[in-house]
Amino acid sequence: MSQTMIKHEIPRKEFLSPGHLACPGCGGSIAMRTVLKGLGEDTMVVLPACCWSIIAGPWPQSSLKVPLYHTAFETGGAVASGIKAALEVRGNHETTVMAWAGDGGTFDIGLQALSGAAERNEDIIYCCYDNEAYMNTGVQRSSSTPAGAWTTTTPSDHPESHPKKDILSIIAAHRVPYAATASVAYPQDLLQKVRRAKSIRGTKFIHILSPCPPGWKHPDESTVDLARQAVQSRLFPLVEVENGQTWRFTMDHEGYPIAPYIKAQGRFRQLSNQQIEDIQQQINERWTVWENRVKYGT
Numbered sequence: 669m670s671q672t673m674i675k676h677e678i679p680r681k682e683f684l685s686p687g688h689l690a691c692p693g694c695g696g697s698i699a700m701r702t703v704l705k706g707l708g709e710d711t712m713v714v715l716p717a718c719c720w721s722i723i724a725g726p727w728p729q730s731s732l733k734v735p736l737y738h739t740a741f742e743t744g745g746a747v748a749s750g751i752k753a754a755l756e757v758r759g760n761h762e763t764t765v766m767a768w769a770g771d772g773g774t775f776d777i778g779l780q781a782l783s784g785a786a787e788r789n790e791d792i793i794y795c796c797y798d799n800e801a802y803m804n805t806g807v808q809r810s811s812s813t814p815a816g817a818w819t820t821t822t823p824s825d826h827p828e829s830h831p832k833k834d835i836l837s838i839i840a841a842h843r844v845p846y847a848a849t850a851s852v853a854y855p856q857d858l859l860q861k862v863r864r865a866k867s868i869r870g871t872k873f874i875h876i877l878s879p880c881p882p883g884w885k886h887p888d889e890s891t892v893d894l895a896r897q898a899v900q901s902r903l904f905p906l907v908e909v910e911n912g913q914t915w916r917f918t919m920d921h922e923g924y925p926i927a928p929y930i931k932a933q934g935r936f937r938q939l940s941n942q943q944i945e946d947i948q949q950q951i952n953e954r955w956t957v958w959e960n961r962v963k964y965g966t
Contacts, residue, residue, distance in 0.1 A: 679705045684697070685731045688724065693891040695852045695879040699878045702862075703768075703876075711734045712734065713766050713768055714744055715768055719804040741778065742773070744781060745782035745794060765793070772810045786842035793873075796873075796876065800812045800814060800832070808820055809822045811832070816828060842912065844871040845871065846865055846868050847912075848865070849904065854906065864908075898929060901924045921955075930944055
């Protein structure tokens with residue numbers, strides 16, 4: 669695909685103002701900017717506690733050019749459901765309501781409200797920008813933190829020992845109409861998934877890998893490259909799931925070695941070559957599971 673074609677595929681209109689409070693190289697800000705381009709101005713954002721509670725700016729100001737509702741850490745799915753119900757009572761069936769939460773507010777603290785919304789098939793979009801730890805409060809581990817990673821609560825001599833929670837499978841098990849993974853390194857793929865989610869009635873879930881320079885300990889300018897390596901190494905496959913049963917890849921995954929991705933991040937500095945080889949083996953085994961899902965729907 670030519671660069672000219674790519675340029676014209678991404679809308680020029682911006683719904684995220686400059687001067688927001690994100691760190692340089694923040695994957696979460698790239699994700700928000702792209703998603704809002706796909707949703708458009710008739711959108712309301714529900715924002716539970718996370719980095720974006722700060723990035724958006726203090727009340728009553730906001731860097732978003734759409735209505736924004738700040739809410740408690742654990743309530744993203746519930747509040748988005750309530751706002752959508754209120755709009756429909758008023759006869760508004762068109763406005764998109766999007767809950768926007770980090771991995772802490774999705775994998776952990778907000779999972780109960782998200783599960784309830786998914787079980788009821790509420791007509792909302794829930795986006796998780798995943799930076800793999802509680803970054804806003806000082807880089808504490810979450811259940812999204814990958815095995816082997818440093819955080820302030822899993823220091824170098826005791827790094828994270830548990831594998832990352834498979835949140836997509838958890839949400840897909842609710843048989844929601846649409847669920848997908850996405851990456852800030854592939855904006856066209858992300859935009860396509862956002863637009864598709866907007867066109868479907870019911871609960872839609874998009875899991876967006878969003879590297880964090882301070883938490884991952886990588887240079888600001890490496891964010892997009894690392895996000896791309898995560899996909900190309902098959903660590904973070906790009907997929908979509910319909911009704912919890914039909915799985916498909918939305919990108920070719922070359923299967924590059926994981927070592928360059930790991931060695932580019934200071935949070936993995938304590939890992940030995942053997943430990944990196946073990947992670948590679950885990951990725952290879954996990955990839956077989958992904959392939960079976962796509963082939964057999966299981």
